[in-house]
Amino acid sequence: MMGSVGEKRIEDDLSYPILLAERVRSAADEAESFKADCWEVGKQVDRLSQMLRTLVRFTTSVQSLYERPIRRVIAEVSKNLERALTLVRKCKRHSILSLVVRITSATDFRKVLNLLDASVGDMKWLMGVLDAENNGSASGTFLSLPPIASNDPIISWVWSCIATVQMGQLTDRIEAANNLASLAQDNDRNKKIAVEEGGVPPLLKLLKESSSMEAQITAANALLVLANEPERVRSIVEEMGAPIVVQVLRDSPMKVQIPVAKLIARMAEYDPVAQEDFARENVIRPLVTLLSFETFLDDSGTRLGKQSIHSIVQINKEMEKNSWTSSNSRNYSYGPYANSYSNLHMDGSTRGGNYRKERENENPEVKIQLKINCAEALWMLAKGSASNSGRITETKGLLCLAKLVEKEQGELQYNSLMTIMEITAAAEWNSDLRRAAFKMNSSAAKAVIDQLLRVIKELDSPTLQIPAIRSIGSLARTFPARETRVIGPLVTQLGNNNQEVAMEAAIALAKFASPDNFLSMDHCKSIIEFNGVPPLMRLLTCGEKTQLHAVVLLCYLAIHAGDHKALEQARVLTAIEGADRTMFGQHPDLKDLVPRAIYQLNLYHTHTGVHPQRQLYAP
Template sequence: MMGSAEEKRIEDELSYPIMLAERVRAAADEAESFKVDCGEVGKLVDRLSQMLRTLVRSTTSVQSLYERPIRRVVSEVSKNLERALTLVRKCKRQSILRRVVRITSATDFRKVLNLLDASIGDMKWLMGVLDTENNGTASGIFLSLPPIASNDPIISWVWSYIATVQMGQLTDRIEAANNLASLARDNDRNKKITVEEGGIPPLLKLLKESSSADAQIAAANALLVLANEQERVRSIVDEMGVPIVVQVLGDSLMKVQIPVAKLVVRMAEHDPVAQEDFARENVIRPLVTLLSFETFVEDSKTQLGKQSIHSIVQINKEMEKFSSAGSTSRNYSYRPYSNSYSNLHMEGSSRGGNHRKERENEKPEVKLQLKINCAEALWMLAKGSVSNSRRITETKGLLCLAKLVEKEQGELQYNCLMAIMEITAAAESNSDLRRAAFKTNSPAAKAVIDQLLRVTKELDSPILQVPAIRSVGSLARTFPARETRVIGPLVTQLGNKDQEVAVEAAIALQKFASPENFLCMDHSKSIIEFNGIPPLMRLLRCGDKAQLPGVVLLCYLAIHAGDNEALEQARVLTALEGADRTVVGQHPDLKELVTKAIYQLNLYHKGVHPQRQLFAP
């Protein structure tokens, strides 16, 4: 209920039922029929009037009042008082005609008395909820059920928990936040009720203002459960949740940062508005900072000994971007080759520095889980977003992701690869990002390529090889003709026993051999020189899923290197003629490409000079 009634002050809302109660009392005193019944009504109304006046005093003494249940209960009390007033007024002296028309019975009084009893029960429950000094779980308030919620018990539990999160003592607030999370986990309806009844603002307040790590964790976990759908995520965004989440992420203990980073993942995953808001609030920098914690320390001594002066200067320039670029409202610093780690400091905060030793002494599994969540957050922030991908590359993010792919295993390694995959996909679609982030002399870009090729060649894990291969394919237009080291591993994977890996390799090689690639002729020749034709021909026999990318790649090779003897020896012309009858039937858009490839092969087969026929129709 978000109508005009909620725009009125709560004191004004309460004045109406108090006035009604006085009118009912006066009408009961003036009754001339059903005097006993009217007297019973008057007694119940007196109790209600006292409770309403007590409620007014309670509401004025509470600074942060949770109003949702008050408005609902008071609205129901007012309706019941109106009904009581109508009934009692019928019992005054009236003309015989009006008495005939408006008959009053004992049944009517029983109904009204039951309604007033229910209102007293609702008020008693409400006052218990608002008793912030004594409304913990020991009093049973969380488990009691007011009459107004008899048909839907969930609403009363949600009200109780939210009221306690907003107004209770710290230990009770923590328990209530955990109970909200537990209730929301049961089903989406409970999540919806929690959001509709105003559960997000007090949870954000608990997350932001609490000095207790347990309270922040409870709030973050409850928000995390709620944030599994776009509309609810948008509710968190609309309540200014994004700046709060970013602030807590940069200025908390690791055990708090873990669920907060996970909350960034969930919100960015489900809502593009949240994804962009997080970027505007500069969440990428604390994420990269946390992800890089201790990442470069182990290599500092060995790298200083091995690297050239030029290489060290280049990497230091790469790192300086992290501390010099971006927002002036926060202070970040990073020393790539020292044993100290500079924490993120929010402006005006001293807590970040206080957490340094705690972070260094934290358990390895806690550090690992935080990095897993931070890498996943970067993945979700980069997904489908050129601007966010650019922000990541403008920090030391690429270099950090590459280093973690090299050193780590399992979920962290996978999340880092997926983040790289999204960044390279963005670079594929945006030439400015591609030129800025993946230029050949960039140490970060070189480190990423090295690790992508290592994963492709050395790891027998399709779940890791697929994003690595896809990333290399996305960067196809960044490699010069002499950079043939990327072609060989992709050609090798054409023969991978896992069909998904083989198909990804074919799709990646397509991007090297495609006419959209300026160096398509050079890359096509390299693919053939790496003996790519035999595994490609085998791929054509693996069903439609593999056949389609295989045919496209084969066509590109025929068009750009049709005079190569390997094509004739492998009977590529025969294969494409067969594909013209089968694959093209299912994919008519390939007709022109296959026809052009067959035409080109026929010309070369007949000894026509390739340069004259390269652009034949």
């Protein structure tokens, strides 16, 4: 590894201590006092000089040199040689006045000799680490401790590991990468040292260039350990990590793709620049390809009988809009997911079908783990990114995700749901994405919505219900007034025993009822007609956060359907008037909403008699 831009060549750094050693030897030969001590200094300096010259020869013969410990050790050696030169020069013949000023003692020589002895130890260790091929693997040097690292042993162990990963034989590189990961796993300080001392480039090199599956897995896992903090992830990105990682994802067997997909997820989670870099390298297509592998095979034939001719024609038309020619299309030419399958599996990989048989024969546990990690990677790539969410939908990823939510369980189902949640969250604020991906006549949108509603209604799992509810809420502006089938399940969840699920249902329904929604009046009537007011009133007795969202939704209902009899029967006016005003700070819109809601309710509901207009919308 070359030094950074503007840093001197390593040969230039080495020339200075060699020159110093020559000067010390010359001064020792000219000494008039403390001759025996000067001779000892000269002897140690000769050993150092010989080691330095050996090191120069070594550095010029190695193509990929790990320079970090060399520069640190050479800087320390040079400092100690400077002290030795200053001391020995005092021992030359001088005037009486100079001798008075320059008092030298045996203690000074002991100190300098100790420093030179430490430098000899550092040089021995350094040569052992760098020339691992002739001096044994990193495991031997890993146990030794150079004097320069006596106060911080970790630094020498990290140096030893990195040097071997960069310069050793393949088996030693694998062992050293494992050792480095093990050290880094202990604490964040060790991770920081590993990155600062240049551990990322050799790990990326091992990942990229190695023909060994074990080596690639080890390198990916080591990088994964380091990539748990934005600054360290950025270090991987700056070493051109994204294109390397994406290329390995495309060209490797499944067992390598598993940790690589996990690494993509981790990097995208911690660094928005990594998100962008991965998108630029077109990582989403191979991820969706891997995620969809064998996903559509189980029902490609059986689904045909359940579709009307019209729906099949519509699905095929939609698929053809972004279709690519595929030699495999004749094998999967039926069913609503057929074109999606063939399109995905012909793209995103430069290796063609090299690993197709290996994939088909792979252990089911390996296949499922790869899908789990690919789904997590898509989740993190979509998070907060409308552009990446759009790329996922363009690859027909929505169909794949819907299918996984339908058929899978556990972590894969959860990761798929979370990916959908992030895509819908992006679509909520990006009208272009919303219109492109979630048209009501789109088979992908229909499949996703069907599965979200199934999760909300049928699965008694808050972990899964919450992202499904949030996703429906994010799509509130896409549903026409007649699409009341999405309102009912959300209203039902207002009465869920889990307070967080109930609160999320209130938040989602508020997006339907909000004035920002063009159809808010129709949706408010639907919420009331699905008997949403009683469970909403019960939420007012729950925690402060839940109360807040219940009040917001009640205000929307009052503003848009204030004449409905159900609001008077539930004494909504009294509830809103009694709302805790401290909540206004948490939701600034309440300052305007509450007075408007009270005005609307007073307009239609009186203490004596019934306003005739109320009967217009009586259930």
